[in-house]
Amino acid sequence: MKRTTFLALIYIITGFFLTAYAYGNSTAKDILTPDERLWLNKNQSRIVYAVETNYAPFVFIDSNEQPAGLAYDYIRLVESKLGVNFKERRFSSLADIFSKVHSKEIDIVNAVTVTPERSVFLLFTDSFISVPNVIVVNKERQRWMEEKDLFGLSVSLVKSYAVTEYLMKKNLAITPDLASNDLEALLNVSFGKSDAAVVDLATASYLISKNGITNLRVAGEIEFNINLSMATSIEEPVLRSILQKGLGAITDEQRQEIRNRWINASTQTVFNDWRFWAIVGVVLLISLVIIIWNRSLNYHVKLRTKAEQEEINKLSKVIEQIDDIVAITDKLGTITYVNQAFCVHTGYTREEVIGQSFRILKSDHYDSEFYKKLWRMILGGNIFRETIINRKKNGDLYYENKTITPLKDDKNEIIGFVSTGKDVTADALMNQEMQRIATIDQLTGIYNRHKFEELFTLEAERSRRFSQPLSLIMIDIDHFKAVNDTYGHDVGDEVLKTLTDIVYENIRKIDIFARWGGEEFLVLSPSTDLENIQILAEKLRLAVENTLFPKVNHITISLGVSTFREDDTFSDLFKRVDQGLYYAKEQGRNQVGSI
Secondary structure (H helix, E strand, O other): OHHHHHHHHHHHHHHHHHHHHHHOOOOOOOOOOHHHHHHHHHHOOOOEEEEEOEEOOOEEEOOOOOEEOHHHHHHHHHHHHHOOOOEEEEEOOHHHHHHHHHOOOOOEEEEEEOOOOHHHOEEEOOOOEEEEEEEEEEOOOOOOOOHHHHOOOEEEEEOOOHHHHHHHHOOOOOEEEEEOOHHHHHHHHHOOOOOEEEEEHHHHHHHHHHHOOOOEEEEEEEEEEEEEEEEEEOOOHHHHHHHHHHHHOOOHHHHHHHHHHHHHOOOHHHHHOHHHHHHHHHHHHHHHHHHHHHOOHHHHHHHHHHHHHHHHHHHHHHHHHOOOEEEEEEOOOOEEEEOHHHHHHHOOOHHHHOOOOHHHHOOOOOOHHHHHHHHHHHHOOOOEEEEEEEEOOOOOEEEEEEEEEEEEOOOOOEEEEEEEEEEOHHHHHHHHHHHHHHHEOOOOOOEOHHHHHHHHHHHHHHHHHHOOOEEEEEEEEOOHHHHHHHHOHHHHHHHHHHHHHHHHHHOOOOOEEEEEEOOEEEEEEEOOOHHHHHHHHHHHHHHHHOOOEOOOEOOOEEEEEEEOOOOOOHHHHHHHHHHHHHHHHHOOOOOEEEO
Protein backbone atom coordinates (compact mmCIF):
# COMPACT_ATOMS: atom_id res chain seq x y z
CA MET A 1 0.00 0.00 0.00
CA LYS A 2 2.85 2.35 0.88
CA ARG A 3 4.60 1.55 -2.41
CA THR A 4 1.42 2.38 -4.37
CA THR A 5 1.04 5.69 -2.57
CA PHE A 6 4.69 6.51 -3.23
CA LEU A 7 4.38 5.80 -6.97
CA ALA A 8 1.25 7.92 -7.15
CA LEU A 9 3.11 10.77 -5.46
CA ILE A 10 5.99 10.47 -7.92
CA TYR A 11 3.51 10.56 -10.82
CA ILE A 12 1.83 13.73 -9.47
CA ILE A 13 5.19 15.47 -8.92
CA THR A 14 6.39 14.46 -12.39
CA GLY A 15 3.19 15.76 -13.95
CA PHE A 16 3.61 19.01 -12.08
CA PHE A 17 7.13 19.62 -13.36
CA LEU A 18 6.23 18.63 -16.92
CA THR A 19 3.32 21.06 -16.82
CA ALA A 20 5.54 23.75 -15.37
CA TYR A 21 8.06 23.09 -18.12
CA ALA A 22 5.34 23.53 -20.73
CA TYR A 23 4.04 26.73 -19.19
CA GLY A 24 7.51 28.24 -18.61
CA ASN A 25 6.36 29.48 -15.17
CA SER A 26 3.27 29.46 -13.01
CA THR A 27 1.91 32.61 -14.61
CA ALA A 28 2.55 31.62 -18.26
CA LYS A 29 -0.51 30.90 -20.36
CA ASP A 30 -0.95 27.26 -21.38
CA ILE A 31 -1.16 26.81 -25.18
CA LEU A 32 -3.86 24.16 -24.63
CA THR A 33 -7.42 24.59 -23.46
CA PRO A 34 -8.25 23.16 -20.01
CA ASP A 35 -10.10 20.26 -21.67
CA GLU A 36 -7.11 19.51 -23.93
CA ARG A 37 -4.70 19.66 -20.99
CA LEU A 38 -6.94 17.32 -18.98
CA TRP A 39 -7.15 14.91 -21.95
CA LEU A 40 -3.36 14.97 -22.39
CA ASN A 41 -2.68 14.36 -18.70
CA LYS A 42 -4.99 11.34 -18.75
CA ASN A 43 -3.75 9.84 -22.03
CA GLN A 44 -0.08 10.75 -22.48
CA SER A 45 1.13 7.54 -20.84
CA ARG A 46 -0.46 5.45 -23.63
CA ILE A 47 0.46 7.64 -26.61
CA VAL A 48 3.10 6.03 -28.83
CA TYR A 49 5.12 7.91 -31.44
CA ALA A 50 6.54 6.01 -34.45
CA VAL A 51 10.24 6.58 -35.25
CA GLU A 52 11.16 5.64 -38.83
CA THR A 53 14.76 4.41 -38.67
CA ASN A 54 15.85 4.87 -42.29
CA TYR A 55 14.46 8.17 -43.59
CA ALA A 56 17.51 10.44 -43.42
CA PRO A 57 17.77 13.36 -43.05
CA PHE A 58 14.19 13.64 -41.74
CA VAL A 59 14.33 10.85 -39.18
CA PHE A 60 16.86 8.04 -38.78
CA ILE A 61 19.07 6.24 -36.28
CA ASP A 62 22.50 7.87 -35.90
CA SER A 63 25.90 6.29 -35.15
CA ASN A 64 25.06 6.32 -31.44
CA GLU A 65 21.92 4.25 -32.09
CA GLN A 66 19.75 7.26 -31.21
CA PRO A 67 16.93 8.86 -33.25
CA ALA A 68 17.96 12.01 -35.12
CA GLY A 69 16.89 14.19 -38.04
CA LEU A 70 14.91 17.25 -39.06
CA ALA A 71 11.46 15.80 -38.31
CA TYR A 72 12.70 14.27 -35.07
CA ASP A 73 13.88 17.73 -33.94
CA TYR A 74 10.35 19.00 -34.58
CA ILE A 75 8.62 16.30 -32.53
CA ARG A 76 11.02 16.86 -29.62
CA LEU A 77 10.35 20.60 -29.82
CA VAL A 78 6.59 19.96 -29.86
CA GLU A 79 7.00 17.75 -26.79
CA SER A 80 8.79 20.57 -24.98
CA LYS A 81 6.06 23.06 -25.92
CA LEU A 82 3.38 20.67 -24.62
CA GLY A 83 5.31 19.50 -21.56
CA VAL A 84 5.09 15.81 -22.45
CA ASN A 85 7.37 12.95 -23.39
CA PHE A 86 5.73 10.47 -25.79
CA LYS A 87 6.72 6.80 -25.93
CA GLU A 88 8.76 5.80 -29.01
CA ARG A 89 8.72 2.68 -31.21
CA ARG A 90 11.13 2.17 -34.08
CA PHE A 91 10.14 0.95 -37.57
CA SER A 92 12.18 0.35 -40.72
CA SER A 93 9.52 1.54 -43.17
CA LEU A 94 6.46 3.76 -43.47
CA ALA A 95 4.39 0.76 -44.57
CA ASP A 96 5.11 -0.95 -41.25
CA ILE A 97 4.07 2.20 -39.39
CA PHE A 98 0.78 2.44 -41.28
CA SER A 99 -0.02 -1.20 -40.47
CA LYS A 100 0.47 -0.46 -36.77
CA VAL A 101 -1.81 2.59 -37.03
CA HIS A 102 -4.53 0.29 -38.37
CA SER A 103 -3.98 -2.14 -35.47
CA LYS A 104 -4.10 0.79 -32.99
CA GLU A 105 -0.53 0.22 -31.75
CA ILE A 106 0.70 3.64 -32.99
CA ASP A 107 -0.90 7.02 -32.25
CA ILE A 108 1.47 9.57 -33.86
CA VAL A 109 3.12 9.38 -37.29
CA ASN A 110 5.73 12.03 -38.08
CA ALA A 111 7.20 13.28 -41.37
CA VAL A 112 4.27 12.15 -43.53
CA THR A 113 2.63 13.73 -46.59
CA VAL A 114 -1.14 14.08 -47.00
CA THR A 115 -2.75 11.88 -49.68
CA PRO A 116 -6.42 10.93 -50.22
CA GLU A 117 -5.63 7.29 -49.42
CA ARG A 118 -3.95 8.17 -46.12
CA SER A 119 -6.68 10.59 -45.13
CA VAL A 120 -9.01 7.62 -44.77
CA PHE A 121 -7.21 6.53 -41.58
CA LEU A 122 -5.08 9.55 -40.55
CA LEU A 123 -5.71 13.13 -39.36
CA PHE A 124 -2.97 15.57 -40.43
CA THR A 125 -1.57 18.76 -38.93
CA ASP A 126 -0.46 21.63 -41.13
CA SER A 127 2.84 20.86 -42.84
CA PHE A 128 6.00 22.00 -41.07
CA ILE A 129 8.48 21.60 -43.96
CA SER A 130 8.24 21.53 -47.77
CA VAL A 131 10.93 19.87 -49.92
CA PRO A 132 10.82 19.23 -53.69
CA ASN A 133 10.94 15.69 -55.08
CA VAL A 134 13.66 15.33 -57.70
CA ILE A 135 14.62 12.99 -60.56
CA VAL A 136 17.99 11.33 -59.95
CA VAL A 137 19.81 9.74 -62.90
CA ASN A 138 23.24 8.48 -63.88
CA LYS A 139 25.64 11.28 -64.84
CA GLU A 140 25.73 9.87 -68.36
CA ARG A 141 22.24 11.33 -68.87
CA GLN A 142 23.13 14.96 -69.50
CA ARG A 143 19.89 16.78 -70.20
CA TRP A 144 17.40 18.38 -67.83
CA MET A 145 14.29 16.26 -67.22
CA GLU A 146 10.64 16.85 -66.37
CA GLU A 147 7.91 14.43 -65.35
CA LYS A 148 6.95 13.74 -68.96
CA ASP A 149 10.53 12.65 -69.69
CA LEU A 150 10.05 9.61 -67.42
CA PHE A 151 7.73 8.14 -70.06
CA GLY A 152 8.71 4.53 -70.77
CA LEU A 153 11.61 4.47 -68.28
CA SER A 154 12.31 2.07 -65.44
CA VAL A 155 11.89 4.29 -62.36
CA SER A 156 12.90 3.31 -58.83
CA LEU A 157 10.23 4.43 -56.32
CA VAL A 158 9.98 3.83 -52.58
CA LYS A 159 7.04 1.74 -51.38
CA SER A 160 4.25 3.61 -49.55
CA TYR A 161 5.66 7.09 -50.34
CA ALA A 162 3.20 9.79 -51.35
CA VAL A 163 5.21 10.68 -54.47
CA THR A 164 5.01 7.01 -55.49
CA GLU A 165 1.20 7.12 -55.26
CA TYR A 166 1.26 10.40 -57.23
CA LEU A 167 3.39 9.05 -60.10
CA MET A 168 1.57 5.71 -60.31
CA LYS A 169 -1.69 7.57 -60.98
CA LYS A 170 -0.19 9.59 -63.86
CA ASN A 171 -0.27 8.24 -67.38
CA LEU A 172 3.51 8.11 -67.81
CA ALA A 173 3.85 4.43 -68.82
CA ILE A 174 6.77 4.04 -66.43
CA THR A 175 8.01 0.66 -65.25
CA PRO A 176 8.04 1.00 -61.44
CA ASP A 177 10.92 -0.67 -59.58
CA LEU A 178 9.66 -0.51 -55.99
CA ALA A 179 12.40 -0.12 -53.37
CA SER A 180 12.13 -0.51 -49.60
CA ASN A 181 13.99 2.75 -48.86
CA ASP A 182 15.61 5.81 -50.50
CA LEU A 183 19.15 4.40 -50.45
CA GLU A 184 18.04 1.27 -52.29
CA ALA A 185 16.29 3.46 -54.89
CA LEU A 186 19.47 5.50 -55.47
CA LEU A 187 21.66 2.38 -55.68
CA ASN A 188 19.29 0.88 -58.25
CA VAL A 189 20.19 3.81 -60.52
CA SER A 190 23.88 3.76 -59.55
CA PHE A 191 24.18 0.09 -60.54
CA GLY A 192 22.10 0.49 -63.71
CA LYS A 193 19.13 -1.51 -62.51
CA SER A 194 16.80 1.46 -63.00
CA ASP A 195 16.92 4.39 -65.43
CA ALA A 196 15.95 6.93 -62.78
CA ALA A 197 14.86 7.33 -59.16
CA VAL A 198 12.44 9.82 -57.63
CA VAL A 199 13.28 10.88 -54.06
CA ASP A 200 13.10 14.16 -52.18
CA LEU A 201 15.97 16.63 -52.55
CA ALA A 202 17.06 16.66 -48.91
CA THR A 203 17.26 12.87 -48.72
CA ALA A 204 19.07 12.62 -52.07
CA SER A 205 21.63 15.23 -50.97
CA TYR A 206 22.22 13.54 -47.64
CA LEU A 207 22.52 9.94 -48.91
CA ILE A 208 24.64 10.72 -51.98
CA SER A 209 27.09 12.68 -49.82
CA LYS A 210 27.10 10.24 -46.89
CA ASN A 211 27.60 7.11 -49.02
CA GLY A 212 30.03 8.58 -51.54
CA ILE A 213 27.88 7.78 -54.59
CA THR A 214 29.71 9.71 -57.30
CA ASN A 215 27.97 8.63 -60.51
CA LEU A 216 24.56 10.22 -59.87
CA ARG A 217 23.13 13.66 -60.52
CA VAL A 218 19.82 15.45 -60.04
CA ALA A 219 18.26 15.99 -63.46
CA GLY A 220 14.98 17.72 -62.62
CA GLU A 221 12.06 18.15 -60.28
CA ILE A 222 8.63 16.49 -59.92
CA GLU A 223 5.50 18.64 -59.78
CA PHE A 224 4.78 17.23 -56.34
CA ASN A 225 6.58 18.48 -53.25
CA ILE A 226 6.97 16.69 -49.95
CA ASN A 227 4.89 18.69 -47.49
CA LEU A 228 5.62 16.91 -44.25
CA SER A 229 3.06 16.94 -41.45
CA MET A 230 2.45 15.14 -38.22
CA ALA A 231 -0.53 12.80 -38.20
CA THR A 232 -2.63 10.89 -35.73
CA SER A 233 -5.05 8.02 -36.00
CA ILE A 234 -8.39 9.23 -37.37
CA GLU A 235 -9.87 8.19 -34.04
CA GLU A 236 -7.71 10.78 -32.17
CA PRO A 237 -9.00 14.27 -33.21
CA VAL A 238 -8.08 15.78 -29.83
CA LEU A 239 -4.49 14.55 -30.13
CA ARG A 240 -4.27 16.05 -33.63
CA SER A 241 -5.47 19.42 -32.27
CA ILE A 242 -2.87 19.24 -29.48
CA LEU A 243 -0.04 18.52 -31.93
CA GLN A 244 -1.20 21.38 -34.15
CA LYS A 245 -0.97 23.79 -31.22
CA GLY A 246 2.48 22.44 -30.33
CA LEU A 247 3.65 23.12 -33.89
CA GLY A 248 2.05 26.55 -33.82
CA ALA A 249 4.05 27.45 -30.72
CA ILE A 250 7.37 26.88 -32.52
CA THR A 251 8.92 30.23 -33.42
CA ASP A 252 10.26 31.24 -36.84
CA GLU A 253 13.76 31.36 -35.35
CA GLN A 254 13.46 27.79 -34.10
CA ARG A 255 12.17 26.59 -37.48
CA GLN A 256 15.07 28.29 -39.30
CA GLU A 257 17.56 26.79 -36.87
CA ILE A 258 16.29 23.27 -37.60
CA ARG A 259 16.29 23.89 -41.36
CA ASN A 260 19.84 25.24 -41.28
CA ARG A 261 20.98 22.22 -39.29
CA TRP A 262 19.67 19.64 -41.77
CA ILE A 263 19.10 21.20 -45.20
CA ASN A 264 21.16 24.36 -45.70
CA ALA A 265 24.24 22.45 -44.61
CA SER A 266 23.61 19.91 -47.35
CA THR A 267 24.53 20.21 -50.99
CA GLN A 268 21.12 21.47 -52.01
CA THR A 269 22.43 24.40 -54.04
CA VAL A 270 24.68 22.07 -55.99
CA PHE A 271 21.59 20.37 -57.36
CA ASN A 272 19.53 23.46 -58.08
CA ASP A 273 21.82 25.89 -59.91
CA TRP A 274 23.62 24.95 -63.10
CA ARG A 275 25.78 28.08 -62.80
CA PHE A 276 27.26 26.67 -59.62
CA TRP A 277 28.32 23.57 -61.53
CA ALA A 278 29.81 25.75 -64.26
CA ILE A 279 31.87 27.67 -61.70
CA VAL A 280 32.93 24.42 -60.02
CA GLY A 281 33.93 23.03 -63.40
CA VAL A 282 36.11 26.06 -64.16
CA VAL A 283 37.71 25.93 -60.73
CA LEU A 284 38.39 22.22 -61.05
CA LEU A 285 39.85 22.70 -64.51
CA ILE A 286 42.22 25.41 -63.31
CA SER A 287 43.15 23.31 -60.30
CA LEU A 288 43.82 20.34 -62.52
CA VAL A 289 46.15 22.38 -64.75
CA ILE A 290 48.05 23.63 -61.73
CA ILE A 291 48.33 20.13 -60.29
CA ILE A 292 49.55 18.70 -63.62
CA TRP A 293 52.08 21.51 -63.85
CA ASN A 294 53.42 21.04 -60.34
CA ARG A 295 53.08 17.34 -59.71
CA SER A 296 54.61 14.35 -61.35
CA LEU A 297 52.50 11.88 -63.29
CA ASN A 298 53.40 9.14 -60.86
CA TYR A 299 52.01 11.10 -57.92
CA HIS A 300 48.76 11.62 -59.81
CA VAL A 301 48.38 7.92 -60.51
CA LYS A 302 48.88 7.06 -56.84
CA LEU A 303 46.52 9.79 -55.68
CA ARG A 304 43.79 8.75 -58.09
CA THR A 305 44.19 5.09 -57.24
CA LYS A 306 43.84 5.82 -53.54
CA ALA A 307 40.73 7.97 -54.08
CA GLU A 308 39.06 5.40 -56.28
CA GLN A 309 39.78 2.68 -53.76
CA GLU A 310 38.04 4.81 -51.06
CA GLU A 311 34.91 5.13 -53.34
CA ILE A 312 34.94 1.35 -53.86
CA ASN A 313 35.30 0.74 -50.08
CA LYS A 314 32.30 2.95 -49.31
CA LEU A 315 30.14 1.32 -51.97
CA SER A 316 31.19 -2.14 -50.78
CA LYS A 317 29.93 -1.31 -47.29
CA VAL A 318 26.60 -0.19 -48.76
CA ILE A 319 26.30 -3.28 -50.97
CA GLU A 320 26.98 -5.54 -47.98
CA GLN A 321 24.11 -3.97 -46.03
CA ILE A 322 21.31 -4.03 -48.64
CA ASP A 323 18.96 -6.99 -49.07
CA ASP A 324 19.41 -7.12 -52.87
CA ILE A 325 21.37 -10.11 -54.17
CA VAL A 326 24.60 -8.82 -55.78
CA ALA A 327 27.25 -10.83 -57.62
CA ILE A 328 30.10 -9.82 -59.95
CA THR A 329 31.64 -12.11 -62.58
CA ASP A 330 34.41 -11.84 -65.13
CA LYS A 331 33.72 -11.88 -68.86
CA LEU A 332 33.52 -15.69 -68.89
CA GLY A 333 30.91 -15.76 -66.12
CA THR A 334 33.22 -16.85 -63.30
CA ILE A 335 32.03 -15.40 -59.98
CA THR A 336 34.54 -13.01 -58.39
CA TYR A 337 32.36 -11.39 -55.70
CA VAL A 338 29.06 -11.93 -53.89
CA ASN A 339 27.52 -9.83 -51.12
CA GLN A 340 26.08 -11.07 -47.84
CA ALA A 341 22.51 -11.05 -49.18
CA PHE A 342 23.58 -13.53 -51.89
CA CYS A 343 24.76 -15.93 -49.19
CA VAL A 344 21.62 -15.45 -47.08
CA HIS A 345 19.21 -16.07 -49.97
CA THR A 346 21.07 -18.98 -51.65
CA GLY A 347 22.59 -20.75 -48.64
CA TYR A 348 26.08 -20.79 -50.18
CA THR A 349 29.12 -19.28 -48.47
CA ARG A 350 31.45 -16.94 -50.34
CA GLU A 351 34.14 -19.61 -50.35
CA GLU A 352 31.78 -22.05 -52.07
CA VAL A 353 30.83 -19.75 -54.96
CA ILE A 354 33.93 -17.65 -55.70
CA GLY A 355 35.52 -19.19 -58.80
CA GLN A 356 32.30 -20.98 -59.75
CA SER A 357 29.72 -20.02 -62.39
CA PHE A 358 26.01 -19.41 -61.95
CA ARG A 359 25.44 -23.00 -63.04
CA ILE A 360 25.48 -23.89 -59.32
CA LEU A 361 22.07 -22.14 -59.09
CA LYS A 362 20.63 -23.88 -62.15
CA SER A 363 17.07 -25.07 -61.54
CA ASP A 364 16.59 -27.18 -64.72
CA HIS A 365 13.52 -25.09 -65.58
CA TYR A 366 15.15 -23.69 -68.73
CA ASP A 367 16.59 -25.28 -71.85
CA SER A 368 19.93 -24.51 -73.46
CA GLU A 369 18.31 -22.05 -75.88
CA PHE A 370 17.31 -19.81 -72.97
CA TYR A 371 20.90 -19.52 -71.75
CA LYS A 372 22.22 -18.97 -75.28
CA LYS A 373 19.79 -16.10 -75.73
CA LEU A 374 20.83 -14.62 -72.35
CA TRP A 375 24.54 -14.71 -73.25
CA ARG A 376 23.92 -13.23 -76.70
CA MET A 377 22.10 -10.35 -75.05
CA ILE A 378 24.69 -9.44 -72.39
CA LEU A 379 27.72 -10.08 -74.61
CA GLY A 380 26.12 -7.62 -77.02
CA GLY A 381 26.29 -4.99 -74.30
CA ASN A 382 22.56 -5.13 -73.44
CA ILE A 383 21.01 -5.40 -69.98
CA PHE A 384 19.12 -8.61 -69.16
CA ARG A 385 16.00 -8.26 -66.97
CA GLU A 386 13.70 -11.15 -66.12
CA THR A 387 12.22 -13.08 -63.20
CA ILE A 388 13.86 -16.50 -63.22
CA ILE A 389 13.72 -19.64 -61.08
CA ASN A 390 16.98 -20.63 -59.32
CA ARG A 391 17.88 -23.40 -56.90
CA LYS A 392 19.36 -22.89 -53.42
CA LYS A 393 22.13 -25.01 -51.92
CA ASN A 394 19.55 -27.10 -50.02
CA GLY A 395 17.65 -27.81 -53.24
CA ASP A 396 14.76 -25.43 -52.64
CA LEU A 397 13.63 -23.34 -55.60
CA TYR A 398 13.34 -19.56 -55.38
CA TYR A 399 12.17 -16.84 -57.76
CA GLU A 400 14.61 -14.00 -58.42
CA ASN A 401 13.83 -10.71 -60.17
CA LYS A 402 17.26 -10.56 -61.82
CA THR A 403 19.15 -7.85 -63.70
CA ILE A 404 22.52 -8.57 -65.39
CA THR A 405 24.46 -5.48 -66.46
CA PRO A 406 27.66 -5.61 -68.58
CA LEU A 407 30.74 -3.88 -67.06
CA LYS A 408 32.81 -1.94 -69.60
CA ASP A 409 36.29 -0.44 -69.50
CA ASP A 410 37.44 2.93 -70.90
CA LYS A 411 37.51 1.44 -74.40
CA ASN A 412 33.88 0.36 -74.08
CA GLU A 413 34.87 -3.30 -74.03
CA ILE A 414 33.07 -5.72 -71.75
CA ILE A 415 35.25 -6.89 -68.85
CA GLY A 416 32.62 -8.56 -66.68
CA PHE A 417 29.05 -8.50 -65.44
CA VAL A 418 27.12 -7.29 -62.38
CA SER A 419 24.14 -9.42 -61.39
CA THR A 420 21.60 -7.85 -59.01
CA GLY A 421 18.30 -9.31 -57.92
CA LYS A 422 15.48 -9.55 -55.44
CA ASP A 423 14.11 -12.75 -53.95
CA VAL A 424 10.45 -12.52 -55.01
CA THR A 425 9.50 -16.10 -54.12
CA ALA A 426 6.69 -15.05 -51.79
CA ASP A 427 5.09 -12.83 -54.45
CA ALA A 428 5.50 -15.48 -57.16
CA LEU A 429 3.94 -18.23 -55.06
CA MET A 430 1.11 -15.93 -54.07
CA ASN A 431 0.42 -15.18 -57.75
CA GLN A 432 0.43 -18.90 -58.52
CA GLU A 433 -1.98 -19.59 -55.69
CA MET A 434 -4.26 -16.79 -56.86
CA GLN A 435 -4.14 -18.24 -60.37
CA ARG A 436 -4.98 -21.69 -58.99
CA ILE A 437 -7.87 -20.32 -56.96
CA ALA A 438 -9.15 -18.51 -60.04
CA THR A 439 -9.30 -21.73 -62.09
CA ILE A 440 -9.90 -24.58 -59.62
CA ASP A 441 -13.03 -25.51 -57.66
CA GLN A 442 -11.96 -25.37 -54.03
CA LEU A 443 -14.03 -28.35 -52.81
CA THR A 444 -13.34 -30.94 -55.50
CA GLY A 445 -10.02 -29.74 -56.92
CA ILE A 446 -11.25 -29.89 -60.54
CA TYR A 447 -11.75 -27.00 -62.95
CA ASN A 448 -14.32 -24.37 -62.08
CA ARG A 449 -16.98 -22.87 -64.34
CA HIS A 450 -14.82 -19.96 -65.55
CA LYS A 451 -11.87 -22.17 -66.57
CA PHE A 452 -14.17 -24.68 -68.28
CA GLU A 453 -15.64 -22.01 -70.55
CA GLU A 454 -12.11 -20.85 -71.43
CA LEU A 455 -11.00 -24.39 -72.34
CA PHE A 456 -14.22 -25.02 -74.29
CA THR A 457 -13.40 -22.08 -76.57
CA LEU A 458 -10.00 -23.63 -77.40
CA GLU A 459 -11.43 -27.10 -78.01
CA ALA A 460 -14.27 -25.73 -80.15
CA GLU A 461 -11.76 -23.89 -82.38
CA ARG A 462 -9.67 -27.07 -82.69
CA SER A 463 -12.78 -29.08 -83.59
CA ARG A 464 -13.70 -26.64 -86.37
CA ARG A 465 -10.15 -26.42 -87.75
CA PHE A 466 -9.51 -30.16 -87.94
CA SER A 467 -13.14 -31.34 -88.40
CA GLN A 468 -12.88 -33.48 -85.26
CA PRO A 469 -15.95 -34.41 -83.17
CA LEU A 470 -16.39 -32.84 -79.74
CA SER A 471 -19.01 -33.94 -77.22
CA LEU A 472 -20.33 -32.79 -73.86
CA ILE A 473 -21.84 -34.57 -70.83
CA MET A 474 -23.82 -32.86 -68.05
CA ILE A 475 -24.06 -34.79 -64.78
CA ASP A 476 -26.58 -34.05 -62.03
CA ILE A 477 -26.86 -35.94 -58.72
CA ASP A 478 -30.40 -37.20 -58.20
CA HIS A 479 -32.17 -35.92 -55.04
CA PHE A 480 -29.01 -34.19 -53.78
CA LYS A 481 -31.02 -31.69 -51.75
CA ALA A 482 -32.41 -34.58 -49.73
CA VAL A 483 -28.86 -35.74 -48.99
CA ASN A 484 -27.96 -32.32 -47.58
CA ASP A 485 -31.23 -32.03 -45.65
CA THR A 486 -30.96 -35.52 -44.16
CA TYR A 487 -27.26 -35.94 -43.48
CA GLY A 488 -25.96 -32.36 -43.44
CA HIS A 489 -23.73 -30.39 -45.81
CA ASP A 490 -20.51 -32.06 -44.63
CA VAL A 491 -21.79 -35.41 -45.87
CA GLY A 492 -23.03 -33.69 -49.03
CA ASP A 493 -19.52 -32.38 -49.63
CA GLU A 494 -18.08 -35.90 -49.23
CA VAL A 495 -20.59 -37.17 -51.81
CA LEU A 496 -19.43 -34.49 -54.28
CA LYS A 497 -15.77 -35.39 -53.75
CA THR A 498 -16.43 -39.13 -54.09
CA LEU A 499 -18.35 -38.53 -57.31
CA THR A 500 -15.39 -36.49 -58.60
CA ASP A 501 -13.05 -39.43 -57.94
CA ILE A 502 -15.37 -41.87 -59.76
CA VAL A 503 -15.59 -39.70 -62.87
CA TYR A 504 -11.82 -39.12 -62.92
CA GLU A 505 -11.21 -42.86 -62.86
CA ASN A 506 -13.46 -43.42 -65.87
CA ILE A 507 -12.48 -40.61 -68.28
CA ARG A 508 -9.38 -39.99 -70.39
CA LYS A 509 -6.57 -37.56 -69.59
CA ILE A 510 -7.57 -35.40 -72.54
CA ASP A 511 -11.16 -35.09 -71.28
CA ILE A 512 -11.93 -31.82 -69.49
CA PHE A 513 -13.80 -32.27 -66.21
CA ALA A 514 -15.32 -29.36 -64.26
CA ARG A 515 -17.80 -28.57 -61.53
CA TRP A 516 -20.47 -26.36 -63.09
CA GLY A 517 -22.12 -25.47 -59.81
CA GLY A 518 -23.80 -27.16 -56.85
CA GLU A 519 -24.28 -30.84 -57.76
CA GLU A 520 -23.83 -30.30 -61.54
CA PHE A 521 -20.68 -31.40 -63.41
CA LEU A 522 -19.54 -31.22 -67.04
CA VAL A 523 -17.25 -33.52 -69.05
CA LEU A 524 -15.95 -32.25 -72.42
CA SER A 525 -14.59 -35.05 -74.62
CA PRO A 526 -12.45 -34.12 -77.66
CA SER A 527 -12.42 -36.49 -80.67
CA THR A 528 -15.62 -38.19 -79.40
CA ASP A 529 -18.79 -38.52 -81.46
CA LEU A 530 -22.38 -38.89 -80.21
CA GLU A 531 -22.34 -42.69 -80.12
CA ASN A 532 -19.15 -42.85 -78.02
CA ILE A 533 -20.20 -40.04 -75.67
CA GLN A 534 -23.40 -42.01 -74.95
CA ILE A 535 -21.25 -45.06 -74.14
CA LEU A 536 -19.07 -42.97 -71.79
CA ALA A 537 -22.11 -41.45 -70.09
CA GLU A 538 -23.64 -44.90 -69.48
CA LYS A 539 -20.30 -46.08 -68.08
CA LEU A 540 -20.28 -43.20 -65.61
CA ARG A 541 -23.91 -43.80 -64.63
CA LEU A 542 -23.24 -47.46 -63.81
CA ALA A 543 -20.01 -46.67 -61.93
CA VAL A 544 -21.85 -44.24 -59.64
CA GLU A 545 -24.82 -46.59 -59.15
CA ASN A 546 -22.50 -49.43 -58.09
CA THR A 547 -20.42 -47.38 -55.62
CA LEU A 548 -21.03 -47.23 -51.88
CA PHE A 549 -20.90 -43.59 -50.76
CA PRO A 550 -20.00 -42.56 -47.19
CA LYS A 551 -23.06 -42.42 -44.91
CA VAL A 552 -25.65 -42.39 -47.73
CA ASN A 553 -24.64 -45.75 -49.30
CA HIS A 554 -26.09 -45.47 -52.82
CA ILE A 555 -26.86 -42.47 -55.02
CA THR A 556 -27.73 -42.16 -58.70
CA ILE A 557 -27.04 -39.57 -61.35
CA SER A 558 -28.89 -38.31 -64.39
CA LEU A 559 -26.92 -37.31 -67.49
CA GLY A 560 -27.52 -35.26 -70.61
CA VAL A 561 -25.27 -35.59 -73.69
CA SER A 562 -24.87 -33.90 -77.05
CA THR A 563 -22.21 -33.34 -79.67
CA PHE A 564 -20.74 -30.10 -81.02
CA ARG A 565 -21.97 -28.63 -84.32
CA GLU A 566 -19.81 -26.34 -86.45
CA ASP A 567 -21.91 -23.21 -85.89
CA ASP A 568 -22.47 -23.89 -82.18
CA THR A 569 -21.70 -21.44 -79.44
CA PHE A 570 -21.15 -22.78 -75.95
CA SER A 571 -24.67 -21.66 -75.10
CA ASP A 572 -26.09 -23.70 -77.98
CA LEU A 573 -24.34 -26.92 -76.93
CA PHE A 574 -25.10 -26.33 -73.26
CA LYS A 575 -28.82 -25.92 -73.94
CA ARG A 576 -28.95 -29.28 -75.73
CA VAL A 577 -27.21 -31.23 -72.95
CA ASP A 578 -29.43 -29.45 -70.43
CA GLN A 579 -32.49 -30.58 -72.42
CA GLY A 580 -31.09 -34.12 -72.47
CA LEU A 581 -30.63 -33.97 -68.70
CA TYR A 582 -34.19 -32.71 -68.28
CA TYR A 583 -35.47 -35.62 -70.43
CA ALA A 584 -33.53 -38.12 -68.27
CA LYS A 585 -35.07 -36.72 -65.10
CA GLU A 586 -38.56 -36.69 -66.62
CA GLN A 587 -38.18 -40.40 -67.46
CA GLY A 588 -37.48 -41.29 -63.83
CA ARG A 589 -33.82 -40.25 -63.28
CA ASN A 590 -30.73 -42.51 -63.24
CA GLN A 591 -30.71 -42.34 -67.05
CA VAL A 592 -28.82 -40.79 -69.97
CA GLY A 593 -30.75 -38.31 -72.11
CA SER A 594 -29.38 -37.56 -75.57
CA ILE A 595 -30.24 -34.61 -77.87
